Amino acid sequence: MPKAVVAIFDVGKTNKKLFLIDENYNIVYERSARFVETKDEDGEVCENLESLRSSVFDSLNQVLQLKEYDIKAINFSTYGASFVYLDEKGEPLTPLYNYLKEYPEELKKEFYSTYGGEEKISLETASPILGSLNSGMQLYRLKKEKPEIFDKVKYALHLPQYLSYLITGKGMSDITSIGCHTQLWDFGKNEYHKWVSAEGLIEKFGEFTPADSSVKATFEGKEFNVGVGLHDSSAALIPYLANFTTPFVLLSTGTWCISLNPFNQDVLTEKELKQDCLCYMHFKGKAVKASRIFAGYEHEVQLKRIAEHFDRAAYLFKHLKFNAGLVLNLANKIPENAVIQTEFSANSAFPDRDLNLFKTAEEAYHQLILDLVKQQVYSLKLILNQGVKRIFVDGGFGRNAIYMHLLATAIPDIEVYASSVSQATSIGTALAIHDAWNENPAPSDIIQLKYYSALQRSIEA
Template identity: 40%
Template structure:
């Protein structure tokens, strides 16, 4: 008898992944691929959308022929800030413009002069001001005013998760997590599109909005399959925590970016939040997720490379360094900010890096102490720690002994847990279209949940 499974395509900027999950959300099959980027008309690197589409179809068609699995549902998790524009025949009109692409400065200035100069737009939309397409709504404005001949042909503009769903369903839809993630499209106060969207007539090319939990029961290649509408990957990665943890918490998702997420807010951002570079993600029910980003992993990589060169250590030597209390105590007793960051701006940063240590271990402890102080500020920016006492950390830094011990120490009023969420956003996409209720044991069973306690201060 074939095993009943839910299929998920989890599409990152680099790796494209396909998973099958059983009824208990255990991974039973996976496939990976990556594609060389192509260039848009301006020579900017972008997703090879035709190759991606072909791979999606080939992988899914093959799995439907499997003698081992019976696919009952499929959903899609992808990176955000990316639109696919379709004409009236469903044909793609433009490249999938990369969210790193910067556009004509005069168009950006024109937009913000007309709609966003007083920061009210940034506040109510939960977005930060961007010179390029990281705010995906700006792409629609840019197309209308810079490429009107293309804009006139657009029947629907779909965020990438919804386009992947469209490939299989043929039904154009919008959903909350893609709309609400730093797009400048959504107004968290009115719970509707921003006024500028209507003034520009852009609402006409945005398909009907449905719940992220929506699925379409369809006949696909002779099989009756439930097709999800897709979900933004950051919102998807948060979903298993929201569904299984009943008390308020903060999730810190670490990697190249360290993103602190607080899903327990009921109000839009304040001007103070915007000035502190906070933004909103969105839960599947449309509620805001207050968040703050820190380029922690990138800065860590840069500074560790410098330390490795200075002390003539192998590139991976830093992975062997464990927390040493005596080293920490000695550094902390006469602490001075010593690192000049390359990808982070901070008021305490010196003019140049200046540390006087004779060993890699000492310098590395000092580096981690400074980075954790930045991380603590980042967490405090988005949460009232007198009201929230649970902290989850997943991603690359969950394995860093010094990072975890210092974070536990400086936030010792919080109960710190680390998780191995390698399936993260894919698992969330499967859960989004499932009727299964998660309990408090879910993280322990599926995420290798580990408790941490603050170290004891000697003397």
């Protein structure tokens, strides 16, 4: 008898994956693809939308041929801040513009002077001023610079909803995409911001659809329940929300280290926004207060600097163990190690340190992590609130014992865990529509935890 599964498309900037996940949330099949990027009309690199569309159809066709699986439902998660503009026939009208594309300064000034200024819009939409990363600004730009194309737009869909549209033919909008640093959503009023209706954009977004809902659709003669699609950062939070009720913060570490607090719905202040705080939306429509630092990127840059200075291979640092003696020596050598960070900084103190201060590469690396953790604790405290008992660290730093021990030492009143969920974004995307394909209760053992204390003691939890 074929095994019941859900098909999940997980589309990142680099890798595009299709997973089949069974009723116990085991990944039973994986297919991966990478595409050559294309360029828009200005010569800017962007996603190859036609390759992506073809890949969705080809991948789905292929897994439908697998007799051992019975696909009950389909859902999608992708990176955010990217719109696909469709005409009446469902054909894309433009390239999928890169969210890192430079935003015209004059157009930016025009927008904010019309609608009350950067500070006002930023506060009301819980979005730092990020140019094209504020996806609403992309749509505003299209209307102002290419009105003839804007007039032809039937649907402006964020990328997850575009992939859903490919199967369902329905234009839908979803709160996890609309609510994530887009400048489209008024968090205080819990509705589209007034500038969105003033510019006539709402009608382009399609039907507002709950992120945990699905619609019936037919593909190649088979009927499925198809989800509306999710923003990947919000999807990665779902396994934790499904497994833990005690208030927690998820520290997602990669190039960016993003602290997500789904138990903090306080309105962002102007000061917090200027310190790279923002709000995400989780799939049930609640605000998730978040802060972020570029620490993963800094770690890679400074690791190379240390490796070159001490003539060591960078990969060797992955195997370094926590050395409490080195940390004590550094406390004597660098007195500010004992001082709590009191001001926001885009970088840690380490880029300005003279590497000649350190006797060994190991000592320099421990100082790098000390500096990054100090910066991280400041960022964490921006979104911590009373009642948070645990911090879960996933991603690269969660596998770094030096980082984990130092973080636990820096916040001894909160339990610190390294956590891992195999393909958290995809598992979360499947959990969002659990009731549409799975008759079993959601499992409570999806997440593996490793506890760290300031006493250099770790246990499996």
